[in-house]
Amino acid sequence: MPATHPGARVLLGVLVACIAFEVMVFLYGESPREMLTLLYEGTWGSVLGVGQVLYKATPLFITALAVDFGLRAGLFNIGTEGQLAIASLAVAVAGAHLGMMPGAVGTVILLAVAVVSGALYAALPALLKVRFGAHEVISTIMMNRVADGLVGLALGAGLALPGTVQTTPLAPQLTLTKLEAWVPGLSGSSVSTAVFIAALVGIAYWVLVSRSRFGREVTFVGWNPVACAHERIPVARRTVQALLLSGAIAGLASSATVLGAKGYFEQGLGAGAGFSGLAVALIARRNIPSMLFVALLFGTLQQGGLFINGHVPKEAMEVLFAVVIVAVALTDSPSVLALLTRRRARAGAPS
């Protein structure tokens, strides 16, 4: 399998994002240099900006891990969007009922709720996949749309505070501490201790995929299900487990949004994190540090998008995501590789 170095992929991604950004801004009729300065000032140029980038990148990193686990089993879990929405709703509703429970216990319970609800919402596509052979791409996309409707229905049917579209706020000790409590410069930023949860999830994920039998079996199933069946690895069961676990991880992204930033759930909170996480996973390709860097890149673009929004519509950043996905995917293309190596061979040949 032709594969470029993970670090090279990330660098290429950053480079392409920068160039494409400059080109788009130029075509839009704004000054590329001014917009880049604005983008920098709003993100890495200040402590507050860095905090916001971290806040935006946290759910992307977690959903990227979720998508990645599916990919290892050969599954495209496009449903992280819906799994996250349902888990966020569940966490907010459960949290509102926990009341005066001590903080640490309550937070652990709420994270467990996120995991279970995310996994449950992936159960139907998993069942459809192994029992009925329905492709998970179709079923998980449908589940995303259904999740939109379910969330709307649930909020409309009494889970939201009367006259609003948001749930009852959690008791303060149940939410995650915002980092602004420790770093004065972060005042006003939504970044919270969810970044540490994300880091723990990342480490646990690394142990799972590279140090556990289960993780290895899932990867093998993704490579060659027929050989796995002969080795008595339960292929269908591992497939189901992979999709459930993928949904469970996606649910954990609600730690950054519901528990970290808002303390309640409202329609649309965390929307887009699933799709962006999918993009991150596709670019980083099974490399956990790359996922972290690409999530930071996307977080930077999302946060920077808000700063240029007055000059260039922030939706431009989504187009950049797509451009980066394609550009990085092209590095695996045999024809592109052949072109590059032929050039290099010709350049290296004695004249």
Added chain:
Amino acid sequence: MSILGSVVPETLRMSVPYAMAAAGGVLCERSGVVNIGLEGVLLTSSFASVACALATHSPVLGVVAGLVAGGAVGLLHGVLFARLRVNAIVSGVAINIAAAGGTRFLLRGWFGSSSNSPSIPALVELPGGPFTRTLLDPLFLLSVVSVVVLTLVLSRTRFGLDVRASGEDPVAAHALGVDVVRTRILAVTLGSVLCALGGVALSYDQHQFQSGMSGGRGFIALAAVILSRWRPALAVVLCLGFASLDALGNVLQNSTHLPPDALSMLPFVATLVSLFFVKRGQLAPEGLGKHAD
């Protein structure tokens, strides 16, 4: 007017985007190319037709622009997959993200609105009731003709044979002298033009472009393609079923107090339920996602 009298023409009208996306999807997939970018093609073509109709004040040019834009997206997908060997799902995801973001970007950039464009003139002003207006709509007629032509092309022509050969067994097709790469790029491009007809019909139906107006129809159409076991006529019939749920939802929304969220979920729930009836791997093109060497 009776419920039936309003649901039937509404169904026919709303089935066009579904049916054309499905017809285009059949052509792509029969050539061996998975196309989850149909949703992006619908959006792109809707936007292009509205933008061009507004810029040129010519509804006809709007239709043409929509078809060309959709075809261009298809060409890109075809080249990325067939020529450059990028994973078709990856390419499709990128196309959908770019189309969703790009249309909203341009909507705000050109029309200064994040929700909808100014309205466009109708293609033709038709007399009569809902039935006649639906049946005589040029885009509806064009869609019906395209589906018939597609069925004939797939089953009766040399190109159709090449498409099916590339989809069933790209290695054998290549050995027999079929240019698999070219056939696939052509099939995906033409398939996307068919899909684009659905996107154009969508925007002329609403007389404007709305952010995210394809609303998942491309994905449902893809499900219809699979449920039909890759047969265009059956896929179109299934799409009529999905569209009838849309139409029913609209009618119920106007006549009852059911929550709109529940009604808008109907086609998606129906798709999920229908997936229980797919028989594993049955009659899928054997070479779907594979290359000639």
